[in-house]
Amino acid sequence: MADGQSNTTERFLPQTGLQHLIDLLTTDGYEVIGPQLDQGAIVYDTLTSVDDLPRGWTDRQEAGTYRLEQRNDDALFGYVVGPHSWKQYLFPPLTTISTADRTDAGWEFQTPSEPPPRRAFLGVRACELAAMKVQDRVFMGGVYVDPAYQRRREAAFIVAVNCTLAAPTCFCSSMGTGPQCTQGFDLVLTETDAGFLIESGSDRGAELLEQLPTREASESERDLGKAARQQAVDQMQRSLDTAGIRDLLLTNMEHPQWEEVGKRCLSCTNCTMVCPTCFCSSVTEVADLTGDHVERQRVWDSCFNIDFSYMNGGVVRNDVRSRYRQWLTHKLASWHDQFESSGCVGCGRCITWCPVGIDLTAEVAVIRGSGSATNEMHTDVAMQGET
Amino acid sequence: MPHRTVTPGPAALTHDPWLSHSVRIERLVEEMPGVATYDLVFDDPATAAAYTYQPGQFNMLYLPGVGEAAISISGDPGEPGHIPHTVREAGNVTHALAELKIGASLGLRGPFGSAWPVDVCIGGDVLLVAGGIGLAPLRPVIYALLRNRDQYGDITLLYGARSPEGLLYADEYTDWRSKGLDFQTTVDRGTAGWKGNVGVVTELLNRMSLPRPEQTWLMSCGPEVMMWYTIQAALARELSREQIYVSLERNMNCAVGLCGHCQFGPEFVCLDGPVFRYDRVESMMKVHDL
Numbered sequence A: 001m002a003d004g005q006s007n008t009t010e011r012f013l014p015q016t017g018l019q020h021l022i023d024l025l026t027t028d029g030y031e032v033i034g035p036q037l038d039q040g041a042i043v044y045d046t047l048t049s050v051d052d053l054p055r056g057w058t059d060r061q062e063a064g065t066y067r068l069e070q071r072n073d074d075a076l077f078g079y080v081v082g083p084h085s086w087k088q089y090l091f092p093p094l095t096t097i098s099t100a101d102r103t104d105a106g107w108e109f110q111t112p113s114e115p116p117p118r119r120a121f122l123g124v125r126a127c128e129l130a131a132m133k134v135q136d137r138v139f140m141g142g143v144y145v146d147p148a149y150q151r152r153r154e155a156a157f158i159v160a161v162n163c164t165l166a167a168p169t170c171f172c173s174s175m176g177t178g179p180q181c182t183q184g185f186d187l188v189l190t191e192t193d194a195g196f197l198i199e200s201g202s203d204r205g206a207e208l209l210e211q212l213p214t215r216e217a218s219e220s221e222r223d224l225g226k227a228a229r230q231q232a233v234d235q236m237q238r239s240l241d242t243a244g245i246r247d248l249l250l251t252n253m254e255h256p257q258w259e260e261v262g263k264r265c266l267s268c269t270n271c272t273m274v275c276p277t278c279f280c281s282s283v284t285e286v287a288d289l290t291g292d293h294v295e296r297q298r299v300w301d302s303c304f305n306i307d308f309s310y311m312n313g314g315v316v317r318n319d320v321r322s323r324y325r326q327w328l329t330h331k332l333a334s335w336h337d338q339f340e341s342s343g344c345v346g347c348g349r350c351i352t353w354c355p356v357g358i359d360l361t362a363e364v365a366v367i368r369g370s371g372s373a374t375n376e377m378h379t380d381v382a383m384q385g386e387t
Numbered sequence B: 001m002p003h004r005t006v007t008p009g010p011a012a013l014t015h016d017p018w019l020s021h022s023v024r025i026e027r028l029v030e031e032m033p034g035v036a037t038y039d040l041v042f043d044d045p046a047t048a049a050a051y052t053y054q055p056g057q058f059n060m061l062y063l064p065g066v067g068e069a070a071i072s073i074s075g076d077p078g079e080p081g082h083i084p085h086t087v088r089e090a091g092n093v094t095h096a097l098a099e100l101k102i103g104a105s106l107g108l109r110g111p112f113g114s115a116w117p118v119d120v121c122i123g124g125d126v127l128l129v130a131g132g133i134g135l136a137p138l139r140p141v142i143y144a145l146l147r148n149r150d151q152y153g154d155i156t157l158l159y160g161a162r163s164p165e166g167l168l169y170a171d172e173y174t175d176w177r178s179k180g181l182d183f184q185t186t187v188d189r190g191t192a193g194w195k196g197n198v199g200v201v202t203e204l205l206n207r208m209s210l211p212r213p214e215q216t217w218l219m220s221c222g223p224e225v226m227m228w229y230t231i232q233a234a235l236a237r238e239l240s241r242e243q244i245y246v247s248l249e250r251n252m253n254c255a256v257g258l259c260g261h262c263q264f265g266p267e268f269v270c271l272d273g274p275v276f277r278y279d280r281v282e283s284m285m286k287v288h289d290l
Ligand SMILES: Cc1cc2nc3c(=O)[nH]c(=O)nc-3n(C[C@H](O)[C@H](O)[C@H](O)COP(=O)(O)OP(=O)(O)OC[C@H]3O[C@@H](n4cnc5c(N)ncnc54)[C@H](O)[C@@H]3O)c2cc1C
Pocket: A307, A310, A311, A312, B058, B067, B068, B069, B070, B071, B072, B073, B085, B086, B087, B088, B089, B090, B091, B092, B093, B094, B095, B133, B136, B137, B248, B249, B250, B251, B252, B253, B274
């Protein structure tokens, strides 16, 4: 697992060197996963060539909208984050967590033993590194460790790429998670017009870096990198005021805004599916035809599903108001009690992918008494209509 | 990390938390229609030898192909070799369990969760208030207290059920009383021949004498409304919030804090509970639909 901080000085990797990196990882036995275009979005999937990357594309994001646009350059990483996150590889939407076999002596139970896939993640953003740290605490930092997550996490090689722009939905600066990658990677790249700046953050990152066709970066190349990273900082528009946020929310459990947002929210679960830190799941039983071999499959679930809180007496969170309140107070408040960090890294996915454009930063502002949240979506749509 | 009363032992921690142990039904007692007690024993002697639990903890019982259910351990923690579970038929898993016979094989993960404060209340008076099947998670407390009877002052059990047939473990009452348990029952509806109390369990509490409230500990398990009124009655009798413990129930899937289902405000009922000291959960028990 990548744990180091940047411990070498930046080197320069020419554009053509990126293919070397992909090839080296592949030779090392890694399946390389990275961003690519698919059905109108930039998603993560297996790749073998730099040509699979979304060269010359960018994403336009607002509350409730996402679309791709052509850039006027050939940047390979000129966008922020899409509907996918690395969560789907570390905490997959479906995992077999145990098996049961009927034998003459009764049921025999087993942990699935196939080795975890060796995967290299290419293009991990700062907020996504932070999200991995958050899920590390959930799955490996408590009393019980989740073996399925741990095995995947430890096998992963992480190539981070610094953001050089920010979407209007991004608010990582205010969450203290970005936009610059500072730790949690094996290698980190900054893309400039001239080529890449590259640094290692772990021993195995450093080993790989030595095999790459890099050279010492000149001062002007380093300045280009710095300017590119600064651009993301400067473009950041959204923010979430996190001061005393735990107590703010937990002492406002009956605030009328919950009712208000409950009227807009469709309880569709989109926000929890795209969120890189949401970890709720349910286990289902899958038996073969004889019923003698049974797999327990863990699938993503959501606190927005009505039966999520089902008990003998009925559903605990029966209305959308209480489900939205559960989601937001968990993310931003009780997460601190449980895992000593926020459950939100400011990636903005839940804002973009909410079909009705609900924006958690605006909801918090209303509860804080410093903003209005109702008309976000309409303004955004109107603005787009004008362009 | 939040404060937790029970820390799992090394055997539990090195074990995959998702992996069930093979167990078998050793004894089966039908308590009343729809409720039975299953004594389970481990197939593997080493697992059996390593298994201990504390009063109030629960196991996840697993019927492959059907699913799991969280069930409190209702036995004597001093005899962890056979582990009784008193189960009310509620749905898929519990119905399928009711079909099983002595000797049947199933899975068990556990023990999980926090414990009743049997050590904290040494030297004090103990008041147990149970409703219906809520006596099951408290039975280990009764065994533990009566085993060390001289360490405690008055030990009182107030137990309410809908009807006389709904009173669990009736054949043990004489034994408990002879060992020093002050025990009163009440039912919502009497039947012909019922000579005992009729009414809610809090009426018993209001009537009883509490000579030293500052040294009295209350442990309560039953429907949430019942616990709520019991708590109010106890507070009115000058017990402090720190002397009151309740066992809460939420939808439970993984039992190890990894699935998100059982959250109750900041608490994971599976890890931080099910047994909570009242001051810890008071503010949340007042929030509807939490
Ligand atoms: C800590 C704890 C201790 C418990 N101890 C006992 C006990 O000693 N004896 C006893 O009879 N019951 C106990 N219960 C309740 C028991 O877990 C439920 O009745 C059981 O899960 C129902 O399962 P089922 O498959 O039979 O019903 P299902 O077919 O699962 O019932 C239908 C629905 O009920 C839901 N459901 C109801 N209650 C729960 C729950 N608590 N957790 C998860 N899903 C639930 C299921 O999700 C399902 O959707 C306890 C619950 C908890 C959380």
